[in-house]
Amino acid sequence: MGDRNLSDFFQSYIKKQSIFINKKVLQDQHTPSEILHRKEQLGQIASVLAPCLRGEKPSNLFIYGKTGTGKTLAMKYAQGELESVAKDNNLPLQIIYTNCKMKKIAATEYRLIAELGRALGVDIPPTGLPTDEVYNIFFNRVVQAKALILVILDEIDVLVAKNSDEVLYNLTRMNADLQGASLSIIGISNDLRFTELLDPRVRSSLSEEELVFPPYNAVQLQDILRKRSTEAFKTNAIGPGVIEKCAAYAAREHGDARRALELLRVAGEIADRAESEQVGIEHLDLAEDKIEHDRMLEVVQTHPKQHQVVLLSMLRSPTHQGVVQTGTVYDTYRELCAPVGLRPLTQRRVSDIIGEFDMLGIINAKVHSFGRYGRTRNISVQIPSSLLPTVNAILQDALHLPRI
DNA sequence: AGTCCACAGGAAGGGCAGGCGA
DNA sequence: TCGCCTGCCCTTCCTGTGGACT
Numbered sequence: 001m002g003d004r005n006l007s008d009f010f011q012s013y014i015k016k017q018s019i020f021i022n023k024k025v026l027q028d029q030h031t032p033s034e035i036l037h038r039k040e041q042l043g044q045i046a047s048v049l050a051p052c053l054r055g056e057k058p059s060n061l062f063i064y065g066k067t068g069t070g071k072t073l074a075m076k077y078a079q080g081e082l083e084s085v086a087k088d089n090n091l092p093l094q095i096i097y098t099n100c101k102m103k104k105i106a107a108t109e110y111r112l113i114a115e116l117g118r119a120l121g122v123d124i125p126p127t128g129l130p131t132d133e134v135y136n137i138f139f140n141r142v143v144q145a146k147a148l149i150l151v152i153l154d155e156i157d158v159l160v161a162k163n164s165d166e167v168l169y170n171l172t173r174m175n176a177d178l179q180g181a182s183l184s185i186i187g188i189s190n191d192l193r194f195t196e197l198l199d200p201r202v203r204s205s206l207s208e209e210e211l212v213f214p215p216y217n218a219v220q221l222q223d224i225l226r227k228r229s230t231e232a233f234k235t236n237a238i239g240p241g242v243i244e245k246c247a248a249y250a251a252r253e254h255g256d257a258r259r260a261l262e263l264l265r266v267a268g269e270i271a272d273r274a275e276s277e278q279v280g281i282e283h284l285d286l287a288e289d290k291i292e293h294d295r296m297l298e299v300v301q302t303h304p305k306q307h308q309v310v311l312l313s314m315l316r317s318p319t320h321q322g323v324v325q326t327g328t329v330y331d332t333y334r335e336l337c338a339p340v341g342l343r344p345l346t347q348r349r350v351s352d353i354i355g356e357f358d359m360l361g362i363i364n365a366k367v368h369s370f371g372r373y374g375r376t377r378n379i380s381v382q383i384p385s386s387l388l389p390t391v392n393a394i395l396q397d398a399l400h401l402p403r404i
Numbered sequence: 405a406g407t408c409c410a411c412a413g414g415a416a417g418g419g420c421a422g423g424c425g426a
Numbered sequence: 427t428c429g430c431c432t433g434c435c436c437t438t439c440c441t442g443t444g445g446a447c448t
Contacts, residue, residue: 110424306435326411349436351412367412371446374410407448415440424431 018272019279025232026265028258031076036227037220038074041213045078048209049186052093052148053085057182060172060206064189065213068256071188072154074213079152092147094120100159112159112167113138120145139174142181149183156187172205215255221247224257225264233268239280242267246284263287293387299360300391305399306345309336310353312395314363314381315388325376326351340399354379 024030035042051058065071079095086093096119098112117138142149151171153159159167174183187206216224225243246267250260264279267287271279300311313333317324330347337344345353354377358365365377383391396403 304435345435346437347411348413348438352436355413367444369411369444369446370409371444372407372409372448373446374408375442375444376409376411405448407446409446410443412442413440414442416438418435418437420433420435422432422434424429426428426430 016275017277019234019237019277020232020268020272021234022232023265023268025228026261026268031073031080032228034227035070035074035077036223037216038070038213041070041211042074042078044209044211045074048211049078049082049150052082052150052184053089053091055091055148057148058150058184059208060184061186061209061211062189062207063187063211063213066215066254066256067190068250068258068260069213069215070257071190071213075152075154075186075188079150082150092145093150094145094147095150095152096120097152097154099154100157101155110134116151117141120149135170142174142183143179146181149181150186151183152186152188154188155190157189157191168202168206172202216251216257217255218244218247218251221250221255221257221260225260228261229264232265233279237268237278239278241281242279242284245281249284249288263291266290289384293384296362296383296387297390297394299362300394301398305340305342307353307356308395308398309333309340309342310350311357311362312336312392312399312401314354314357314379315383315392315395319380322380324379326354326379327376329354329379336401339401351377 025032045061045063048061049058063071063075076097079097082093083095085091096116098115098119100112113134117134120138120141122137122141156168168185168187171183171185185206222243225246229238229243242264246260246264249263250256253259263284264287267279267283270286270290271283274283276283300308303311310329310333313329313336314324316336317328317332326347330350333350334344354363354365357363361382363379363381365379367375368378369375393403395401
């Protein structure tokens with residue numbers, strides 16, 4: 001494309017009609033004005049947290065539900081409402097939302113407390129102080145603020161996994177000497193089993209109140225998609241059956257609304273690029289492929305070298321009716337290690353790596369017994385054939401191998 | 405009934421990097 | 427800055443096993 005053409009392209013791009021009005025509505029960060037099919041949960045959140053509007057310390061709350069079930073959304077919504085009521089009535093309420101998945105925030109105890117302190121307006125240096133000191137600064141600030149403080153710890157399982165439950169223990173215990181101020185914790189997790197890792201004392205105080213967010217079913221997903229799509233797309237931009245199929249896709253995968261919305265957005269982008277005036281089923285199917293493809297490429301690209309060599313070995317091993325065995329893969333792997341310049345790992349380890357790829361759905365590995373001829377895993381690669389050349393190229397480049 | 409293949413996959417521990425308090 | 431601790435990757439050693447073959 002020459003300069004002329006490129007500028008033409010940009011010009012026409014601007015003029016081109018898009019079927020989107022507001023794509024943001026379909027994106028993750030968007031908070032809708034109304035939350036569908038979560039009335040009950042919102043009601044429970046409200047009843048647990050309402051005491052803080054009377055100046056009483058609300059119970060700690062633990063919220064559990066799989067990804068895309070609206071936990072964060074509902075909590076943020078409740079936060080907004082509480083804050084505005086508190087403000088209207090001049091109540092000393094402070095709500096701090098933190099997502100523990102953010103590396104900078106919850107990688108260590110220190111950083112989390114420092115972050116909480118900063119949210120209350122004290123300047124805590126990013127490093128340098130003893131952890132005790134940070135706790136003290138935070139503690140004093142809370143006392144001084146004489147406020148009711150709600151700390152929302154989203155993805156709290158990550159926090160506990162990275163540190164220990166000690167942070168939570170310290171935070172829950174803090175109330176004893178707060179002299180009028182108070183601190184409540186709202187934990188959000190998509191892994192229920194994580195509470196089993198907690199010290200019993202922490203567990204019982206964190207889960208004073210518990211709330212479960214069930215997955216959305218297909219009908220509920222349809223409602224959500226319809227609502228959002230009227231804001232996101234022009235009228236009549238969604239073809240017949242698209243919402244239904246989109247909801248069905250997502251419902252099949254444990255009712256994840258986030259995925260459903262992503263699917264619809266990507267389908268819209270594809271339709272847009274095809275200069276279609278309507279999102280049709282065909283765009284939806286393409287979108288599903290695209291999302292799946294992107295995910296696979298992401299996995300292939302980001303894995304460490306040893307894993308990449310193992311994957312390439314599986315692609316290059318001679319197959320028997322589309323299936324390879326662990327031993328064959330390991331032989332190929334050993335041969336590949338030399339040109340790549342890696343020390344070969346043991347078969348035991350490679351076996352585990354194969355298992356990891358299986359978990360990710362990149363391959364399918366079933367244990368199969370050949371009786372007299374041993375027991376092994378039957379491995380078949382699940383990468384769609386349209387993607388194979390790309391995957392091969394990525395791996396060969398990453399490993400500095402000549403392209404085949 | 406017993407053998408034996410070709411691994412699966414558990415247990416324990418080595419070695420290393422990165423983060424911690426002192 | 428140093429030793430210490432922890433988590434992660436990996437190895438070693440091991441026991442387990444489904445079913446064709448004898």
